[in-house]
Amino acid sequence: MFIKEIDLFKGMGMEVIDEIFQISAVESYSDGYILFKKGDPAHNFYLLEQGEIKLTIGEEGRLGFIMSPGDAFGWSSLVDRDVYTATAECKLPSKLIKIETDKLDKVFEKYPASGLIFFKRLARVMGERLITTYNMLLSAYKGGEQPSYG
Numbered sequence: 507m508f509i510k511e512i513d514l515f516k517g518m519g520m521e522v523i524d525e526i527f528q529i530s531a532v533e534s535y536s537d538g539y540i541l542f543k544k545g546d547p548a549h550n551f552y553l554l555e556q557g558e559i560k561l562t563i564g565e566e567g568r569l570g571f572i573m574s575p576g577d578a579f580g581w582s583s584l585v586d587r588d589v590y591t592a593t594a595e596c597k598l599p600s601k602l603i604k605i606e607t608d609k610l611d612k613v614f615e616k617y618p619a620s621g622l623i624f625f626k627r628l629a630r631v632m633g634e635r636l637i638t639t640y641n642m643l644l645s646a647y648k649g650g651e652q653p654s655y656g
Contacts, residue, residue, distance in 0.1 A: 508555050508603065514627045515577055518620045522613065529609040534601050541580075541594040541602075548583035548590045548605050557600025561592040571635065572597070581628060583607040 509515050509530065510523045532555070533546050535541065541552070541559070552559075559573040573594075582590045585608050614621030 509553065510625070512576055512578065514624055514631070519617075521621045522617045524615045524645065525616075526605065526610065529605060529613065531604045532601065533604055534599070534625055535596045535638060537596050537598050539596045539600075541596070542590045543593045544591060545589050548580070548587055549607060550580055551578065551583055551607050551610060552580040552594070553578050553603040553605070555601040555603055557596060557602075558598040559600060559602075560595050560597045562595070563592045578628070581632065582586075584610070584625075584628065 509527055510518075510520075515526065517524060535557075542548075542550075544563070554573050554575055554577050556575055559577075559579060561571045561573060561579055563570070571592075579592075579594060580590065582592075614624065
């Protein structure tokens, strides 16, 4: 079961993992497929099992992140944002686990200790991406160049 191997879910009881697995859908997409665009309604959270996803942020997608197997994305839907803040495109054929966030919320309402673990770990992931973004901007600024992220 792939979900229990992902850091966001490590240490949770099997009953929680089983319930999350039951509300999950495994989906496959070809390269070039757009999972969602910036501004699309945010209803799902994703875990990348195989392949590669590029998240692009900002005008003309100039700031990008590459998601690798084991990475989570689409977390706008988990933090009370109505829309996604990035565009997600499959850069390779990809296999994903899609979780509807309203169903995940219900699991964490039932198991609040696991929800706390999950959201603390999610905050760490978000913080790491923010630091990466700061470093990219800082290095472009120090070099006296216009930032180029793509």
